[in-house]
Amino acid sequence: MKPRKIANSIATNTIACIVSLILIIPLLLILVNSFKTSLAASDMTLALPKEWRFDNFKVVIEKGKLDTAFFNSLIYSAGSVTLCVILAAMASFVLSRRKGKSSKILYLFFVLGITMPINFVSLMKVMQVLHLYNTRGGIILLYAALQMPFSVFLMYGFISKIPREIDEAAVIDGCRPLQLFFQVILPLLKPVMITVMVLTFLNTWNEFVLPLYFTGSTDKWPMTLAVYNFFGIYFKDWNLICADIVLTSLPVIIVYFLGQKHIVSGMTSGAVKG
């Protein structure tokens, strides 16, 4: 290698490492301090704990009522992910298969929702009228509705690439629409369904604004709001706050590492058309 190339390579590697450090240090800071004693964590330094306190996590689960919060987050995410994936897949399938102008317009009407801002004030009114305010079901429906536009957008694009001959063969064999969809089409949608599931899961798990507006009682709060509330009460015990943050973020980080490929493909479709 030429000296200039070597110098170049050292420079690019160094820059990459520095940037990575800037992005990872704040997260490491939280991880390290979650194992410290309250006094040691009060400085919030990157030093490794002198005394490893694993029971921080136990304390935080009890004091922060993380079991209820975890349960809430789980049903909000699981419920809305399931609902959103199935309804979006059914809608996208029919919209992308029908050739008429009206289905194209309907599709664009869905996609417009990607940009639409939420009007929390009037949404509150609608939620009250529909008796969805301060109910777990209401939050699930709301999450599913808000993820719908992007999910339809992703699935529509995917389904357009599945040949229509498959449907035709199935219909000739006597498939009814529901059978055709659930037994023939749905299995083919697995890749895009996983993408939608991963993205919807991450979004709903991290969401806190909607529960902030639309759940009146703390027993319906998801983990994100619980950790914020905990932060308000135990603001002096950074070790506990860090432990709480670690527990709240763990599910999304696990899903992120398992589904990294799908996140990237979902995030980039639309942006990059191959």
Add this chain to the structure above:
Amino acid sequence: MNEKRAYPLYFVYGALVLYVALCVIPGLIGVGYSFTDWSSYSDEIKFVGLKNFKTVFSADENYLKYLNNTLLFTVVTTICKSIIGLALAVLLTKKIRGLNIHRAIMYMPAVISTLIVGMIFKSILNPQSGLLNEFLRSIGLGSLALKWLADSKIAFWSVMAVDIWKGVGYIMTIFIAGIMAISPAYYEAAEIDGASGWQKFRSITLPLLMPAISVTTVLNVLYGLKVFDIIYSLTNGGPGYATEVLYTGVYKEFSKGRYAVGTTLSSVMFIFMLIVGYFMIKVMTKEEVEE
């Protein structure tokens, strides 16, 4: 094959009902309520014409500042995320050790809840004990150790910096996918012609990345206009009104029970975003519509 029978419209109803009931209708009736005096103080709702819009756009109130802040936030974060994201994408498509680890790390902040990112940076930016100021003092730059979130002159810039920290990996990832989709043949040809790295970037990467750049710009702009989470968790609009944006304003009006003003702020946004949305749809569905 009978299209109507094989692809019945009732397949669309579930998604449509949810979407219309919980996204479209609230937006539309919100516009309607902007012309009333709806509040938590009285059960009667009266038509008041453009009064709320006059309030929102009057110079005596702070709302114009909120609007200004929202636009400033949008412009600054969009430009910074695009430039840094692009630079990182170019960097991470070169031959580098542990490429995938770098990519994974740089995307990581994007998957953490914004609320939590806010809490983490409240600690890091703490003037006395925060990691950033400790670091600055330790390398002899103590004079740069500012009150990042408490000083009204710099608080908004600190918030924007944290937002860029969180969002840049996401933009970078889109650019990486865009760069990898460019055929290597172009670069090989350029190399034979003796093009420099900068020339290759300007004449090949940048033009071919234009579709990705337009999409990330739209995404960044939409995000910036709608921003709430990061500000709520870092400063909640303070100190004073220094970091207040449209959506924190809506939340405050809502908490005070001044629903009409809150919904008017939202409606201004709604109409604005529909216009932005129209252009976004044009960008995102370009190929499909042309088909």
